[in-house]
Amino acid sequence: MQASTEPIISAQHQARRKNTVLNYVLQNKWLYLFLVPGFLYLLVFKYIPMLGLVIAFKELSLVKGIMASPWVGLEHFQYLFESQEFYKVLRNSLLLSLYQLLWAFPAPIVLALMLNEVRHMLFKRVSQTILYLPHFISWVVLAGMIINFLSPSTGLVNHIVEALGMKPIHFLIEPDYFRTILVSAEVWKGVGWGTIIYLAAMTGIDPTRYESAKIDGANRFQQIWYVTLPGITTTIVVLLILQVGVILDNGFEQVFLLYNPMTYSVADVFETYTYRIGLIDGRLSFAAAVGLFKSLVGLVLILIANRIARSFGNQIW
Amino acid sequence: MRIWKRFEWFDAVNYTLLLLICVIMLYPFVNVAAVSFSSYSSFLENPMMIWPKQLSFAAYNQILSHPVLLSSYTNTIIITVCGVAIGIFLYIITAYPLSKKHLKGRNFFMVIVIFTMLFNGGLIPNFYLIRELGLLDTLTALVVPMLLSGFNLILMKNFMESLPEELEEAAKMDGASEPYLLFRIIVPLSMPIIATLCLFTAVGYWNNFFNAVIYIRSVENWPLMLFLREIIEGARMQEISGANAAEVGKNAVVPETLKYATLMIVMVPILCVYPFVQKYFVQGITLGSVKG
Amino acid sequence: MKKTWKGAFALTAAAAMLFVTACSGGNGGNAGGNNTSANSEKEQSGSETLKIKVMANHDQATLSASDKKWIEQMEKDMGVDIEYEIPPVTGYQERVQLMLASGDYPDLVYFPGTNDQSFVNAVKDGLIVPVNKYIESAENIKKYTYETSWNALKVQQDENIYGIPRTTVIRNDAFWFRKDWLAKIGFDIPADSEITVDQFTEILTKFTKDDPDGNGKADTYGLAAGVDGNKVLQPVLTSQFGLLGWQKTEGGDYQYLDATYDRKSDAYKKALDYTARLSGEGLLDPDAAVNNAVSARERFWRGITGVMGGFAGHYSWHSTELKKLNANADLTYLFVKNETDGKVAGQGFGVGLWGFWGITSTAKDPQKIVDMLEYYLDDANYETMMNGYEDIDYKNENGKLTVADNKEEAPVRRNTMRRAGDIQIYFTAATPQEEIDMSKPWLEKSVNTVVLSKNLDFMPEASKKPNFMDYKKTWDQTIMSIVLGQTPVDKFDELLDGWYKNGGEEYVQEMNAFIEKSEGASK
CATH class of the missing domain: 3.40.190.10 (Periplasmic binding protein-like II)
Known part of the structure; x- marks a missing residue:
């Protein structure tokens, strides 16, 4: 019976498919309606101010206003690329971000996996709350603590170093230590907070999969590897792609508070570089140009990363 | 015997490691709390203390007795509640269509979202916009700029994508409309991500002070963070302007302990909110409904 | 059930928002002045005020x-x-x-x-x-x-x-010294508050090595050194070696020069060398490279260091905090003389x-x-x-003036305009007479020994060029490295040459043109 009606139904389907777009929108009008408020918001509050990026191509005079300020074309970008320091700063920014990707990105995942394995509810809740505390401590205070900690005269770390018979190390003026110190601080500050999104993703994992894994004889590690991790892979990939998009961002506060001229060679990144130029010159236009440069690079990287992820079936779009 | 059977080395190691990590995480918080209740001199003597010395509420007094505290606290609560409520609503209805793989124009929409995450006009254009909308010096100006962030939107869309499609099909066959599907079925299943975003956006609003610097003109509209920052910066400025102790009198400046006390005042309320959100991070509870 | 929750919540929130907008709209929705006006009652109704x-x-x-x-x-x-x-x-x-x-x-x-x-x-x-x-x-x-x-x-x-x-x-700021420590090492404080560079070194050495706080531990250091606003550790003594900013030269390529940039003068190298020596011998706070002004001061208060540069009017501020930690602590203020001509002179801060x-x-x-x-x-x-005003700022108890209870800051009143050279502003009605008597000579000396640099904070156009600004980074790095003893002092010659090549030449020329003009104008 079905065999004879099939060709008729599929013909009808094909006819419908011809008036695709309009029909689709009408059929799914709710979906498009839902998009309206959000995108209206983005249009007004994100895209309209984005027009202000023309500042990067002008010499902004606040009094004259954006429209009447004179055009200078690519002058700011020329300045940026001609500057000898640009390439050092670029290198520092990239290397620091790579360090962060290497250590600060996986850390919350590992911690989330560990937390997920805790069965004792009270321990779980209390430890989670404790783990979020560092996120709220401002960088100013944290940097002060780190400086105290690493002080060559009164710091705890150097007391241990001396007890071991060595001379005190002045950690914060040695370029070799800078990245380690900075990334460790960032891990410490962000790892607890970073677990939240992964824990949320883990709640979506079907518990019966654990049961079947156990039946198949998997131990705890194997359960994590074959059930939990795959369950949060999409989340990991999404966050990774987004992180790549901001690879030239390093966070101004923590670098500024912990760096000094002795560590400029590894520590000076875009944010601090622009800050120092801005101090001397206060040029909003220049800062806008640097920002635009970073945004463009980020855009390209995100597109590439998403394309790569797509080939693994894990794209954002 | 049953207890021994459930004991696994894995757990022993896991719990111990977590305990260690918690101690490391806890130390600075304990330090901050201790310093905030100590006198400035005992802080100077031992900045790494974990127990208050020369118990002193001077820093808290200075903050809590300030007339602006109450209004700024209220402002921040209003801003946070409104911002989270409206924001979550926007996230839900915007992420849901984007989570449908079959949505026509999906790539285009996503690129639009990604763009907003990367490009920003900066201080002056945003100021002009808020001014033209007549929102200067209103609390609305503190809510609106942070309502929708591309990052959070992508997280929610991602989560919704991972929900099984059979749900949608089953509901549609029962004749459900799209809104019903979204609010009655998808949203309850998405509580983990909703809870997460509530937390993220709430903290974002709570900690923000720079928008207030730009958009707010009257002290009555200051949010909490700005008020706290001003106390610290104002104290520092007094130092620079050469005020000596005799001049300043009873409201003596105590910058470090002040800083730490403001940190406590900021942290504690959020920590109180978190336990309510925690229950949504329980595994498996949401997926149970699929089978049933 | 969840839906009604969400819906109700959203509606309430939206309502609250509208309510809030309406309220704060009333508080002032324009960009202009709606702020703390002292007399909002004064009507603008047709008044010509x-x-x-x-x-x-x-x-x-x-x-x-x-x-x-x-x-x-x-x-x-x-x-x-x-x-x-x-x-x-x-x-x-x-x-x-x-x-x-x-x-x-x-x-x-x-x-x-x-x-x-x-x-x-x-x-x-x-x-x-x-x-x-x-x-x-x-x-x-x-x-x-x-x-x-x-x-x-x-x-x-x-x-x-x-x-x-x-x-x-x-002002020409000098140094605070721990008076109790000076007593312990047996140093006699000169009546005119002036000491030589060698004496300065000697004090720093003894403060570091001779346990001036008497606690049996080698935990003290001489100078509370710290970095400046640009995070650079600058030489400790400058004017003492003849560095007084932009002054008239005696012949040479330029009419005016800052001795720092004078290739014929070794004043700056001497200053660098001196500081490097102090650092090498451990007489500076080991944390100097990461101390900002606040931490340097806090460590001085803690008694880790015994000498600190500072403003002469801060006696009660420093001594109050010091005494809380150490009841015997006391302070005195000393000036370091120029090593060649024995005079106290210093570059004044700013214009x-x-x-x-x-x-x-x-x-x-x-x-x-x-x-x-x-x-x-x-x-x-x-x-x-x-x-200020009686009962608001001060109390008059039988002719004796003390600080009023709950005295508040009055920055509009006190910090709007000041009189030049009036050191009296640093004393209020409430400052104790002993402190005034002690601080006054120091303040007067600070003011009288100022030598003004002729550059008037002028920034030539050359200083805004990319290579010049970038070179500043190299400059800061090298200076700090020399001061910390990681680079030999002679590297400075190379640094200076590089500076001239990277816009320094234009900088000096433009500065000279400026100074000539302003010197001519003020005649």
Whole structure:
């Protein structure tokens, strides 16, 4: 019976498919309606101010206003690329971000996996709350603590170093230590907070999969590897792609508070570089140009990363 | 015997490691709390203390007795509640269509979202916009700029994508409309991500002070963070302007302990909110409904 | 059930938002002045009272009782309406930028310095008016302002002065010494408070090595060194080796030069070498490279270090904190003499202004505004300006003046205008007489030993070129490295050559042109 009606139904389907777009929108009008408020918001509050990026191509005079300020074309970008320091700063920014990707990105995942394995509810809740505390401590205070900690005269770390018979190390003026110190601080500050999104993703994992894994004889590690991790892979990939998009961002506060001229060679990144130029010159236009440069690079990287992820079936779009 | 059977080395190691990590995480918080209740001199003597010395509420007094505290606290609560409520609503209805793989124009929409995450006009254009909308010096100006962030939107869309499609099909066959599907079925299943975003956006609003610097003109509209920052910066400025102790009198400046006390005042309320959100991070509870 | 929850929540939130907008809309929805006005009752209904809008940077955004009273007094005496806009301290720079961009200008604006970019642009765009003709009648302002301040404000390289300075005392700051430690090492404090460089070194050495706090541990150091605002560790003694900023040279390629940049002089190298030696021998705080001013001061208070550079008027501030940790601690203030001519001389800080006030082109009556600033310095009002009001700022107990209970800061009253060279401002009615007697000679010496650098904070165009600004990074790195003993002092020659090649040549030439012009103008 079905065999004879099939060709008729599929013909009808094909006819419908011809008036695709309009029909689709009408059929799914709710979906498009839902998009309206959000995108209206983005249009007004994100895209309209984005027009202000023309500042990067002008010499902004606040009094004259954006429209009447004179055009200078690519002058700011020329300045940026001609500057000898640009390439050092670029290198520092990239290397620091790579360090962060290497250590600060996986850390919350590992911690989330560990937390997920805790069965004792009270321990779980209390430890989670404790783990979020560092996120709220401002960088100013944290940097002060780190400086105290690493002080060559009164710091705890150097007391241990001396007890071991060595001379005190002045950690914060040695370029070799800078990245380690900075990334460790960032891990410490962000790892607890970073677990939240992964824990949320883990709640979506079907518990019966654990049961079947156990039946198949998997131990705890194997359960994590074959059930939990795959369950949060999409989340990991999404966050990774987004992180790549901001690879030239390093966070101004923590670098500024912990760096000094002795560590400029590894520590000076875009944010601090622009800050120092801005101090001397206060040029909003220049800062806008640097920002635009970073945004463009980020855009390209995100597109590439998403394309790569797509080939693994894990794209954002 | 049953207890021994459930004991696994894995757990022993896991719990111990977590305990260690918690101690490391806890130390600075304990330090901050201790310093905030100590006198400035005992802080100077031992900045790494974990127990208050020369118990002193001077820093808290200075903050809590300030007339602006109450209004700024209220402002921040209003801003946070409104911002989270409206924001979550926007996230839900915007992420849901984007989570449908079959949505026509999906790539285009996503690129639009990604763009907003990367490009920003900066201080002056945003100021002009808020001014033209007549929102200067209103609390609305503190809510609106942070309502929708591309990052959070992508997280929610991602989560919704991972929900099984059979749900949608089953509901549609029962004749459900799209809104019903979204609010009655998808949203309850998405509580983990909703809870997460509530937390993220709430903290974002709570900690923000720079928008207030730009958009707010009257002290009555200051949010909490700005008020706290001003106390610290104002104290520092007094130092620079050469005020000596005799001049300043009873409201003596105590910058470090002040800083730490403001940190406590900021942290504690959020920590109180978190336990309510925690229950949504329980595994498996949401997926149970699929089978049933 | 969840849906109704969400829906109800959202509706309530939206309602709350509207409510809130309505309320705060009433509080003031425009960009302009709706801020802390001392006399909101004074009606603008047809009155001819001139309104003066002031934008200032003070440490608190609300006016204290003392300030309110002072403003009322001014308004009454001058027949004006004064409105204050005090942005948050954390964002003053951004708020000035927004103010310039908004088109809604106050009448009087505070700028932190003559090189502030917002100010420079505002002058270029014609927003700030010259004040020359308005100050002609301002006797006190003219009398109590440094010549260099006026010169520094001639930012367009012509005769036009573009602001009224907020004068501060130009000082040559010296060093605080732990008096109890000096006693312990047996050092006699000279009556004229002057010591030689060698004595300075000796004190630092003994403070580090001879356990001056007597606790049996080698945990003290000599100098509370720290980095400056640019995070650079600068040489500890400069003027003592002849570094006094931009001065007339005796022959050579340029008429004026800062000895730092003089290839024929080794003054800077000597300063670097001296500091490197101190650092090498461990006489500086080991944390110097990461100490900012606050930590350097805190460590001095803690008793980790025994000598600290600072301002002579801070005696009670430092000693109060010191004594809390160590009841026997006490302080004295000593000047280090130049090693060749034995005189105390130091480069004064800045050009005598602690920020300044600019008058905008939209001000309706600039003369009245200048009169208002003149009011502060007038003999009739000066004492009230300094000390405040009875029962609000001070108490009069049988002729003895003490600090009033719950005394609040009054930055508008006290920090708007100052008299040049008046060290009395550092003492209030409540300062104990012993402290005044002790500090006065130090303050006077600080003021009298100032040598002004001729550059007037001028920044030549050459300093804004990319290679010059980039070289600053190299400069800072090398200097700090030398000071910390990681690079030999002779590297400085190479550094200086590089500086000349990277825009330094233009810098010196432009600076010379500027100085010649300003020297000629002031004759």
